[in-house]
Every structure is written in structure tokens, then in C-alpha cells.
Amino acid sequence: MHTQDTSPRRSLSLNPAALDRAPGPSMVGQVRGLLSGQAATTLVVVDPAWIRYLTGFDGSHGTLLIDLRDEDRHLLCTDGRYVEAAGRALGARGLDGLVEVLGDDPLTTSHHRDLLRAPLALLGSCWSLSTLRLLMEIDPTPIDAQPLLWPLRAVKQTWELERIRAAARLADDAMDAALASLADGPISERLLAATYEFELRARGADEPAFATIVAAGSHASEPHARPSERLIRPGDILLVDFGATVDGYRSDATRTMLPSEGADPRVQAYWDIVAAAQRAGIAAATVGASAHDIETAARAVLREAGVEELLLHGVGHALGLEIHERPFTAHDRDPLAEGTVITVEPGLYVPGELGIRLEDTILVGAEGPECLTRPATESRTRPGSAARVRS
Template sequence: MSEVHAARRSRLRSRCSPAGSVAALVSRPANVRYLAGSAPSGGSGPCEVPPGAALLVSHAGDDVLFGHWNPARDPAGPQPGEDGGLRAVTLDGDADPAVAAAEWAARDGAEILAVEEHHLTVARHRDVAAAASGMKLADLGCAVEGQRLVKDEEEIAALRVAAEITDRALGELLESILVGRTERHLALELERRLVDHGADGPAFSTSVATGSHSGLAGHRPTDRRVEEGDFLTVRLGARFRGYRCQIGRTFVIGTSPADWQIELYEVVFAAQRAAREALTPGAEYREVDRAARNVLAAAGHSTALGPVTGRGVGLEIGEDPRLSPAAMGRLGPCVPVTVEPGVHLPGRGGVRIDDTLVVRSPADGGPELLTITTKELLAL
């Protein structure tokens, strides 16, 4: 993959080059991971990029990754040499990788240093500016996030594996006895199952919500126990090779759902289906959002949907694009997104249905559904 990451850095360099002798300092962790992948290693395999690392994409093409490597995790550490045009530099003590990158760029003769102002704190930006002696500081903006928007086939393959792991973990949980178990216990079990099936870890904090908690977005599991007649909402995702997916499903505990549960579930399912069907190249972000909101509004739940119907996924949950009422832009092919409408009725509970999909053209079969666990309202 070193060639892939080198090509990504080259695209970023080309974007900066019209402004002159520009070096780009990348500090946002997901962006560093996207451009560097891993560091060249002195051991049998590549080193993981350490937390807090910074990447200097040089105007001259000699890119450098700065960081504090953990000997316990990477005993051999990064090589002093290069891999695919990337050099790794190990820092000592409390040295700030972003400051070290700025000092390197100054010595390297760059005239302008473009930094990710949306990621740096004020204090850190001040330190970088002090280190960038003789250089002008500019804002790199969201240039790397823009590159990350459309995924290549290697990235989509990682997302597929993450989705397969997630589906397996959820499917196994549904075969177990749930009544009497707490939300917290079920969430921990799901995360253990993700790792057992090959995930690097959970993509985000697993949410299990039962009874009056069900349907709440971002609910943190509690010690509430699952009871007969409850709605049970589960939201989870696996992280595989850095890439993350999301699934959300709602079930009924007991022999059969109540009429109000069936009605609410059908409304949310229809909203989710409408949004999924709107995922075509060229569709406006807000049109996808509107497709779901219109269904919910017609059923009397106009205020139920949160700020977004869906969001981009990849190295992060919540990347661009945002499928929201005010979002500007249009979908392109090979853009992975979630579709995640929900309705919560205070004191009663609610329904959420989340999927991860990849935007594809109708000629390619339409949106590719990655999370395939049934959306039928199961009674468990």
C-alpha cells in the first residue's frame, strides 16, 4: 500500500504547488493515517502511526512522518530510511511532532507552510508559527478531507470486511437469551464479539437501548435490564484496518410486537428505504435527507429526526458528506455513507434503523448495501 499512500501525498502536493514552494503540515490523526498508512519498520512489518503523529508533505517530494513510537508496541521502531518516499523520524521526550515538522520544513527551504488550522489549537498554532522561521503560514483547510471523500477499491474492500464482522457479531447476539441482561452487558459482549471476529476494535462506542431508552441517538448503555415487550435498539460497528462501518437495528422482546410498535417501525423503515433509494450519483445531500424527513413528517413525526439523516464513513464515523437539511453538495460514486433515521417517543421508546452503503450508479446496480442483517421487525 506504500504506493497508494505515496500517490495520495502526490495529489496533495500538486494541489499546493500552484502557490509556490509550499509544504503541507498534516496533524489531524485520520488525515495522517490516510496519507501515511504506516511507517517503514526495522522489524518484520510496518509500524502503526503513533497517536499525535504529524506528517510533512514536502514541496520537494521528501515526505517525513514525525512521532513518538511505543517500543512495547513496535519493538524495532521505524526505520531511519524511507518507504515509498516516506521517511520516519522518532522524537524524544515531549517534543511536539507538529513543531518538529515545521522546523524541518524551514530547514528544507519551503517558503510557505500550509497547516490544518481547523485541527490545531491556538497554543499549538502559535508554537508551529514560532518554529516556522522565515516561512509564511497558510491554511491547508480541508484539502485532505476532500481527497478522502471518494474511496478507492482498497478502502471499500476494508469497509466490506468491517461490515461482515459487524453483521456476524450482531447475528450471534440475536441467537442468545436477552431477557434479564443489562444494556451495558450486551454492549460489552458485542464489542468482544467484534474483536473475536477480526476487528481492530469497535468503530465507535456500542449503543444498546431497551424499553424507554430505545430509539435514542447516541444512548449510552445503562444497567437497565431487557424486559418482555421492550423495543431493543442496537447500534454498533467494527473497525478494520482503520476503516469503520455502522449498523443499527431495532427488535421487539417477546412473542409479538404491539400494534403501536409495528406502526412506528413501519414508518421508520419507510423513511430509511426512501433515503436509501435517493442515494444516486449527482443527488443533492439535502435531497437524500428530505426523502426521509418527508416520510416521517407525513406520519406526524416531523420533529423526530435529528440534525442528519446520514453521514460519510471511512477512517472516521462522521466524515463528509453530511446528509442534512442545509448541506450543500452532490453525491459522487464510491462515496460510503450511513442512512440512519429514527423516532423516539418519550417515555415509550422508539426505532432506529442504520445501514452503511456505498453510492453507485444505477448502471452498477445502485447503492451497494454493506450491512446486510435483516431489517425485518424480529420478535426475540
């Protein structure tokens, strides 16, 4: 069943203070509980997304040490640029009495070095060679905590969904405002992207969820085209791939809009095929199905139409604090849990000629899939056209 949010759409200006507060101590407790069966004495976290998830701190430099033996002894280590901000983030999460802020690096100083003792558990997807060497000197065979802890982030809690929903609405409103500027005459892809990002920040978003993609005409044949000085002409296909970030959480959507008059019949047929593939993929996004089932359902439609070879990427991915998170539809076969947020984004690309992609952010809900973004199939034609379709 494909359900979608039917509450009224309106211009949204975000008040961050209105967002529910993220839990703090309970999340640290969950980490310790999930690792309780492991031999590790300390969890070392360097991944910025994990540090933000657990503490609220979003600085560019930090290491989080969680003592797995002492529930009241944990360190957030950063440098002088972020000590004040780190303390403020911990206070907002109710962690200021539980996690101490240290203004230097425990890996290279003697401060609290006793926390770094074997056996260690490591959490992070990107480690510098120097950091790895230091940690391997302490413990040559550390425990990889990522597969043990990922279920915490894979299933979004109510407070996380609130942020993703807000990001989706802000992005839709900002893109509507940006596309309205096309009524004044041709503008460049780059200017449309810049207008969108201005409108996004004016409405209260932290930043775009990723580098905004605007591609007109044959430029849309590049799945990750970079906006150029190319003018967007009335007869062009227009592909926009856009998202917003609210308190660290991201949304992701792609609309491909056809000219209101004179669209090539082949282009229209391809758009309809992609729309059908997306509907099939969304319908497969149910509790207990796998992410790969979404891929299989969407590809089956493309295969039946004889165009599967024109799909150049996976059909979807989860998102949250990062724009690309597990599960990925291309290969993840574990059952989807209620609360998973995943994109469904089939596309067809003919090099040098055209590209069509339709993408929405989908919540795997207890009553079926819920579209958190405004459905891409509602935007078949460019703004101002009377021809609108609804899924």
C-alpha cells in the same frame, strides 16, 4: 434503485494479510498534485486520520511534513514510543524510501526546521494552541488544505471499500452471535454490548467503530443512550447501534427490534414509518444527487405521516477512517460522487417512552445505492421470532 450484496452470509474470521495493500507513493503524489497551484512550500499534517490515510501510521502522536517542492523529501515525526511502528507502517505502504521517520518534534527542535518555512499549508481539524502559535510564528496566514484535499477521502477507492465491507460483515456476524445470548434469559444492556465487542474482536476486527449503543424499552428514546445495567426483557423494544473497524475503516448500523409478540400497535406503526423513510433516503443516494437530497427524501415521509418533529438528528453522514465524515445529509449540497459511502438512519423518539432508528451503511454506486450492512429492515423482531421482513 436499491441494490444489496446478495453473496452468501457466513461467519467471517478476518485474515488481515488477505486485504489488498493500500497505495503509498501515489497518494503522496496526489496530495502534491492537488496543492501544486498553491503557493505553499510544505504541508503540515497533524490530523491522525489524515496521517493514517497517507502513510498507514496509526500512532496517537505524530506530525507529517510533505515537501511540496521536493518530491523525495518528506518527514513523519513522532516520539520514541512509535518510531519502530512508524517505520513498519511506512514499509508496508512502500514509503520507507520516500518518507523519513524522525523521533522528535520538528516544531520544537532544530532538526529539519528548514522544511517549516512560509508559506505553509495546514491539514487537520484539531490543533493544540501551542502548535498553532508555533506555526503562526512561521506563517501568520497559512493555507487551509482541508477543502482542497478532502475529495481524496470522500470517494473511497477499491482497497478502502474492501475494508469497509469486511467491517460491515464482521459487525453483522458479531451482533448476531451476541443477540443469540438473549435466548438464555434476560441480560443487561451493558453485558449485551460487551458480548458484541468480544465477538467482534474474536472475529478479527481492530475494535468497535464507536462506543456500542444498546438501549431497551424506554431507554431507546435517547438517540445516543449508554448501555446500563437495565435488563433486556422479552417485551422490550431493543435498539442496537454498532460498528466494526478493519484496518482503520469503519462500518455503522442500527437495528431496532420489536418483541415477537404483543408489540404496541403505535410502536409497530412508528417502525413502519421509519422503515419507509429509510427506504426513501436510500433510494435518493445516487450519483449526482446531494447528501441533502437523502435528508429531504427521508423527512418527506416523516412529514407526510405527521411525525417529522420526532426526528432529533440528521438522517446520515459519510464514514471511512472516521465514523463521522463529510458529507452530512443535514447540510451538504454538493453532488455525490460514485464511491461515496454514507449512512441513512432516520429515527423517531418519544422522550421517556420509545425510540426507533434504522441505519445502514450505503455505497453510492454507478448502478445505484448498495447496502453494505445487512439491511436493518430485515430485523423487525427480536431473534427467534418467525416474523421477518425484507425490504
